[in-house]
Amino acid sequence: MAEAISLRVATPEDAARVSAVLAASYGTLWQGAYAAEALAAVLPLVSRARPELLASGRYFLALNGEVLVAVGGWSLEDPATGRAMPGQGHVRHFATHPGHLRRGAAGLILRRCLAEAEAAGVTEMLCLASLPSEAFYAAQGFRTLRREETRIGGRIVLPSLLMRRGG
Structure with a gap:
């Protein structure tokens, strides 16, 4: 019988495990949605755990027993500007290991x-x-507001979607 999924707050010591889930998830799930050349350039940049998120108390690990299956968190600060707006929050750096998709x-x-x-x-x-x-x-109740061109690493542009829930 499968173990229940549990959550815990991430810590800076989880960086290697979080990065492994990010790399597996993005490296698999983004194929076909983005050009292979763009993926090769951007994956090393986006599949690293962010120390500020791991230390924030607002970044979480989903575990099936001891196996890390998904990661994600939130912040008050806009990831692009670093500024917080009253009443506004931001979903941050979510990923699910491709071997554990659609399990909640x-x-x-x-x-x-x-x-x-x-x-x-x-x-x-x-x-x-x-x-x-x-x-x-x-x-999960988010609406797509518009398509964005996200610049990663200063030189790579990937299409993304600005989505909102509430407000």
Whole structure:
């Protein structure tokens, strides 16, 4: 029988495990949505755990026993500007290991993020989503506002979607 998924707050010591899930997820799920050349350039940049998120107390690990199956979190600060706007929060660096898709792990993390954000006074949650993740966020009540061209590493541009829940 499969073990239940549990959540815990990430710590800086989880960086290698988080990076492994990010790399497996993005490296697999983004294929076909983005050009191979763009992926080769961008994956090393986006599949690294962010130390500020790991230390924030707002980044979570979903575990099946001891196996890390999904990661994600939220912040008050806009990841692009570093500024916080009253009532606004941001979904941050979500990923599910491709071997554990559609088992509820990312949804469990997102619900925890949304509940914490609401308790902190957030009424509008924004997400800059990859193209393949639009359906996941839509199923969680997010609406696509517009397509964005996200610059990564100063030189690589990837299409993404600005999505919103609430507000």
